[in-house]
Amino acid sequence: MTVDSEPQPTSSRWRSLTHKFVHSLNPGLQDHAFNELVETIFRWSLDIFTVAGGVHAENGTSLKDSLRLRFSTQVQRIARAVCKLAQVTREEIMSTDFEVLAIDHGGIFDGKRMADVFGEYGPSRGTILCTVELGLSAATRRSSGEVPSVEKEGAVERRLLLQPKVVLESVVDVLYPS
């Protein structure tokens, strides 16, 4: 038996309540999420430095220690902002469904959906290397009367509010001209 999907306010309401109750059932969930985020950022950054040939910090201490020492506050700030944004978009915003966007590596560049960071330095070429800046989209469930372009009842209207910024393979041409 298939159940019909719900209108926007109903699904938003469910999302909000569920998110709240999950947290109330798991009181330590918030802190756990925060810590996990901080750790992940440090771990991934260190790996990149290692791969790129970074050996130590300026003053000679290991990269690992230096990172934690100098950038704890900053990384924590990032993690807290992410948790807050997640909470707001899940619990507080009923009118639509916000989604933070990052384009997967290896994808094809699409000027309508993303921006090339080095686009003005040279022609865009190749696949996407990575997303350097996050984008934002909003998905709203519409009933047929509201939006003229919506044909059937219950279609979802997606709007790109912020374009994610990507670097393509052509960045190598810019950075390392041969």
Added chain:
Amino acid sequence: MQLGIAPHSEFRQDIQGYIQSYFTTGESSTELIALDIRDYLTGVWSCHTVAMLPANLHFKDLYDSTVEFFTARSTLFSFGDPATEETDHIPPSDLNHTSTPEPIARSTREYSPIRERLGANDWPQNHVATCSCHPDGDPASGLTPHSMRRELEISRNELARSQSEVMKLEERYKTLEKTLRDTKEMLKARDAEVEKLRRDRSNSDLGRSSQDYGENRDYRPPQRHGIEGQYHRRPSAEKRRSAEQRQSIDKQRGESGQPAAGSSGSSISGDEEDRAQQRGLETFLTKTDRWSGAQVIQAVQDLNSEVLQFAASSTDMCVFTSTPPSRKKDARALQDTTTRLGPHITRFLSTKDHAQDPLLVQLALQGCISTCIARAMSSFCIGLQPKSNDLLSQIYSHMHFSGMP
């Protein structure tokens, strides 16, 4: 009335008496009275002497106005054309005449030069005063027949004019009053409208404040007609709602049993129930987001700049070896980074020289942190174990989207 000499005040009294009788008497007798008055006046003239001339000027005025007045009303009273040429004085004996038409006419003619002469301050010396007239030493009361008549005319005209003005003003006053009443009524109606709109607007602004309850309670009549009725009487929630929400609410109400419908009970429990239901409905139906879309966009942009700052400063802090062969080969790190960022950029990271310009490293850092954040935010609840997260995400997408995975 006796003809004869009279002092000034007595003359005035006499004239007033004549005028009174003239007006109160019947039409047939007016002519006779006019004649009496005329005879009286001629007698008055005969009393005047040169010595009394200064005072007599007032007499003259009074005399003139009286003569004019009665001339206008009675033909027999006419003293004739003032432009006659006779300049000789008339002996007093001629002045006392009977009331036959012909001699009257003659005497009228004869008197006119006297009037003229008197107007020119010329009184014949030979005019014998058989009697002495004591002039009334009161010039201020100045009532000669002529002036009295004129004044009477003037007063009448003024009276008539004032009366018509009064009527006009009365009419104008009535219309103005009516207009004022109408305007007041219109103003009252407009005030009521403005008040209603203001209340509605303040209701929607207040959101979920308790003031809402109070106001809404006032709107509701004593007996409740169920949710439907209540729903319509809550303008705050209504204003914020879009058409689709209203539809969904209708559907909801149709499906669920209406708990509050038709249960009046005691007033206390009824109110509590109302309050609870209102709270539920309001929280459910509130479409006002805590953050606006612009605020969310700003938050994402701030996040991006924080990530950039961290990536730039940490890359600056790091010291890179230039020669690839001497780099420690960390297989695990390589593997993990490939998983996270993909093979291309990992290859660039490991093969290129970043000692001079570590920009690529910075970009890679930005990329990996952005990916981390996006992945975290894509789960239904950050930090929750994957199984639960997956289930909840599935439920949500099924609910929100058209049921397609």
